[in-house]
Amino acid sequence: MSRNGFAQKLLSGRQSLCVCVSVVMFSQALLNHRGTENQDATARPSGVVRLRARVKLTDSAPLRGLARKRFFLIHGSLEQNRALVEAIERQPLVTRDCYYTKNGASPALIEWLKEADCESVYCRDVEQDSIAGSKAVPEFAMAFAASEKEFGNATTARKWLTTNLPPNLRDGFYRDRKGVIDALLKQAQASSGAPVQSVMTDRNGTAFFTDLAPGTYVITNLVPTELGQTLATWNCELQIKADDLASEKPYLISNRKDRLVKCVAVEKPAPPCQ
C-alpha cells in the first residue's frame, strides 16, 4: 500500500470514527432530552403555603408583620413530632441583651444593637459616629484602630471593622442560636424522616413554603422569637390537601387570637439574665 493510500484510509477511518462518535453523542443527547421531557410530564403537582406572621408587642400596639424571622416546616403531625416539640419547649434560651451582657459587651454596643434591633454587628453598617465621638462604641473604636493599622486606610478599616472584633461579640450570638437550631433540625429530620424546609419572612412578615406534597406538617420557629419582654414559640399543625395544590394556601400566624389566625404563639416572659 502506498503512503498516500494508507493516509487516505486513515483519514477515512478517522472520519468514520468521528461520525460514529457524533451518532453516539446525538443519541445520548436525544435520550437525555426525552428524559427531561418525561420528567416534566410526570412532575407531581405541589403546594405552596403563603405564611404571614403578624404580631403585637403590647395589647395596645398595632399588628405588625414579623420581619426577618426564620420558620420551619417539618413533615408529620404534632403527635408524630411530640418529642421534638417538647425539646423545643424545654430548651433554655438566652435573650440577645443577656447574651451580650454576659459576654462583656459595653453598654454602648448593646445600645447600638438595640437602636436598629440588631441581633449581630452585621445587621447594619458601622458609621463613623459609632467609632469616634460621643456615641462611640469602645469595641468598634478598638477594632477600627487595629483595622487601620492592618489595612492602611480608613475606608477599608471601617468597612472591614468586624474582622477585628472578638468572635463572641462578632457572631457568637448567631452561632449559639445556630447550634441550638442545628441540633433541633437534626432531631426533626430523624423523627420525620424527611428534609425540613425553612424560610425567612420578608419585611412585611410574609414567606413562602413551596414544593409541598399533600400531607401533614408542623410549622415552627424552633427557637423562641423575642417580642418585647416575651418569648413567642409557634408549633402548629398544617394540612396540605390535594385541593390546596392548585393555589397558594394562606396561613396566618400571630401572638394574638383572631378568627383568621391559624396558629397562635405560646408566649412566656423572657427569663431574667443570670
Place this chain on the structure above:
Amino acid sequence: MNTIVKVSVFICVCLWPIYGAVDYTKFSHSTPKHKSACNTCHKVPTKDWTRTSVFPDIIDYPDHDACVSCHRAQFFRGARPPICSVCHLKTSPRDEARYAFRNPASKLQFTIDFPHDRHQDVIALRQINPWRSKLLAHASPPQNFNNCTICHAQAAAVSTPPAGGWLDSYAPPAATFKAVPADHSSCFNCHWKSQEPVASNCNGCHKLATPDAAATIPTRISLKFMHDGGGEKKQHVAECTTCHINITKSATSRGLKPDVPITSCTECHNKEGLRQDLNTELAALDKNKTFTCVYCHTSNIGKLDAPASHYLIAQRPPLKRRDIK
C-alpha cells in the same frame, strides 16, 4: 499482524490530539498536578496589593516560581514559549504586561458556593423592622439595616448585548438587572481572616467545575421587568425576598433559580381598579391565538402557551394556544 499495527496507529493518531499533545497556552485547575493547596501558587494577599487596590486582595497571577517549579522545560522552550501566553499579553522577555486577573476572556473554572440562607440569618433583625413601627410608617426613612442590597445593588451599566443582538431589538435598560459582587470586597469585609471561609481558604467558596463561559446577562423569563422600575413613581419597592420566595431557604447557589411567582407581579399589575395587564394580554390571546405577549416578555417567551398559573390568577381555566378558536 499488519492490520493490528494499522489499527494501533489509527487509534494513536485519533487520540493524539486528546491525550498526546499538551496545549500549554491553556491553564486548567482540573489538571491533577494543579490541584494542590491554592496558596501553593496564589498568595493572599497579592504582593504590593496597595498599588492597585484599596483592600487586600488577590489581584494578580502567581509569580513565575509557581510555574517554573514544574514547567522549567516549557518555560525556556524557544523564543516565544507558549506557556507564557497563559498570563502574558505578549510572549517576550521584554514585556511584562499581563491580562486582567482573572482574564475575562477565559472560561470560568469554578462556581461560587454561597449560602444565601445563612447570610440572611446573620444580618437578621431581632424582631419588627423598627422604622415600620414608628409613627412615620408612611414616610420613607433611610435604610439603617443590611439586606440583599449589600451585595445586589442596581447594575451600574447597561448590559452588553448578547452575540446576535437583543431579541426583538429590546435592549434592557440598566434598571433591569441587579448587580452581583464582581470582586472579593463583599466577601473579605467579613471573611478576611477569622470568619470561615477565610480569604486563604479559596476552596471554601470556589468549587472546581466544568469550565463555562461567563453569562453576559442573566437568564430572564420576563426580560421587560425592571428591578428599579415601577413607573415614574418607582413603585418596585418590595424587599428582594418578597418576590424571590425561595432565596431564604437556599443553602447553596448551585442550581439557584430566581423563582418569582406570577402573584408577585399581579398584586399590582392585575388588580381591579388599578391595572389589568395580565387580563388584557389574555384577552388579546383569546382573539388571536398567534398573539405574542409583550408586556413582560420578549417574543421567545411571549409566543409560548401562557402557563396555567397566569390563567389561575385571572380566575380562568388554563388554555393552550391550539385550543383557542
